[in-house]
Amino acid sequence: MSRFSAVPFSVLDLAPIVSGSTATEALRNTLDLARHVERLGYQRYWLAEHHNMPGIASSAPAVLIGQVAGVTSTLRVGSGGVMLPNHPPLVVAEQFGMLEALHPGRIDLGIGRAPGTDQTTAAALRRSTSALSAEDFPQQLSELIHYFTPPAEGEPAPAITAVPAAGNRPPIWLLGSSGYSAQVAGLLGLPFAFAHHFSSENTLPALKLYRASFRPSAELAEPYAMVAVSVVCADTDEHARWIAAPNGLSFLQLRKGRPGPLPSPQEAADYPYTDLEREIVRDRMESAVVGSPDTVAEGLTALLDATEANELMITTMVHDHADRLRSYELVAKLR
Numbered sequence: 001m002s003r004f005s006a007v008p009f010s011v012l013d014l015a016p017i018v019s020g021s022t023a024t025e026a027l028r029n030t031l032d033l034a035r036h037v038e039r040l041g042y043q044r045y046w047l048a049e050h051h052n053m054p055g056i057a058s059s060a061p062a063v064l065i066g067q068v069a070g071v072t073s074t075l076r077v078g079s080g081g082v083m084l085p086n087h088p089p090l091v092v093a094e095q096f097g098m099l100e101a102l103h104p105g106r107i108d109l110g111i112g113r114a115p116g117t118d119q120t121t122a123a124a125l126r127r128s129t130s131a132l133s134a135e136d137f138p139q140q141l142s143e144l145i146h147y148f149t150p151p152a153e154g155e156p157a158p159a160i161t162a163v164p165a166a167g168n169r170p171p172i173w174l175l176g177s178s179g180y181s182a183q184v185a186g187l188l189g190l191p192f193a194f195a196h197h198f199s200s201e202n203t204l205p206a207l208k209l210y211r212a213s214f215r216p217s218a219e220l221a222e223p224y225a226m227v228a229v230s231v232v233c234a235d236t237d238e239h240a241r242w243i244a245a246p247n248g249l250s251f252l253q254l255r256k257g258r259p260g261p262l263p264s265p266q267e268a269a270d271y272p273y274t275d276l277e278r279e280i281v282r283d284r285m286e287s288a289v290v291g292s293p294d295t296v297a298e299g300l301t302a303l304l305d306a307t308e309a310n311e312l313m314i315t316t317m318v319h320d321h322a323d324r325l326r327s328y329e330l331v332a333k334l335r
Helices: 023-040 061-071 089-102 119-126 134-147 179-188 200-213 237-255 265-270 275-285 293-307 321-332
Strands: 009-013 044-047 076-079 107-112 172-176 192-195 225-233 289-291 311-315
Touching (some): 009 023, 023 044, 044 061, 044 107, 044 311, 061 089, 089 134, 172 179, 179 200, 192 200, 225 293, 237 265, 237 289, 293 311
Parallel strands (some): 009 044, 076 107, 172 192, 192 225, 225 311
């Protein structure tokens, strides 16, 4: 029996805009990928929220979730995640209450506390800098959860009713890349998703804190941890490394304050890296699992052994859409 047979595989999609392409094509590829991974047996399909990023088309997760849910029938579709500081909780409740009402039992609401962008763009989203502090997050989260809860019999009607959120609450997940959200998720008895793909040094401490802090709730009797990991799988190790290389260059461009579309493998190969830049890229790619099916199986097995994750969420950023479809197909066969 496969090491992965009891561990669900899911997908995190940023709707990458690649060099030479457009946001429209990226969004069409998202819908195509969602149909593809549903046929392959993946459990969830989450869309990320990023703003002011020329290489990422998923700026409005609620809109894209509705489109993905509309072209699939068995996938759970959700946000990976909604960055709560960017939005009034009432608006998030209305959006996801509507999605749950339209697609009952198939929507997940993943919540993050980072803005998912630079501070100038975050201020433009909220029209204020006053709600960008991490200290506001517990209050915002409590307000959001409250909107999904209909009043008990005999209680007065609330001053604000989030229609159709009340009575249409999707499962709420907390997302994190450090210990803060891990502890909050544990204390509230919520499932927790950790961003191993960009904060691998914090993975084990955060998961340990989540499990130590966990208190059973009406939603969850035991801790449930999902780990998001960057994976690029191809028929050979050599080809996998070739198509994965643009991720390193993309990160380097972002670090330099010049984000852009995801480069092609040839663009990544032709870039004149300095020794320092090569070290930055090497460090960035260290947590990624890249290679042939055997190599990827070895890497994911090690990750599962270390984290004891209940679920793996695979994110695959490559330039060619066919390579991305193939990567998810090869990973699915590991199960």
